[in-house]
Amino acid sequence: MSDTNERIAKIVNEHDVVLFMKGTPLFPQCGFSSRAVAILEHCGVDFDSVDVLQDSEIRQGIKAFSDWPTIPQLYVKGEFVGGSDIMMEMYEAGELKQLLEEKQVTKAN
Secondary structure, eight states: OOHHHHHHHHHHHHOSEEEEESBOSSSBSSHHHHHHHHHHHHHTBOOEEEEGGGOHHHHHHHHHHHTOOSSOEEEETTEEEEOHHHHHHHHHHTHHHHHHHHTTOOBOO
């Protein structure tokens, strides 16, 4: 496993919910990342984020790690969920909230 894959695996496994995104939750740098943050905030869960614009190795490596070509990417309890379109579909169907509850993700304060 490459150093980048090890770094990504460590991030994914250390946090219940992690969003690899462009920018930060306060200052998303693309519409898809902004939508992903809004969805997680609507779900009311604590989440960590990684700004892929700050690290080109992570930016490229996350695509290979998940075998998913786009960013943002959501991981819940170490499991890849999908990008913003999948998050939106799951949110609208109630599946994302259900997944977060099943995985016993910590609610935001």
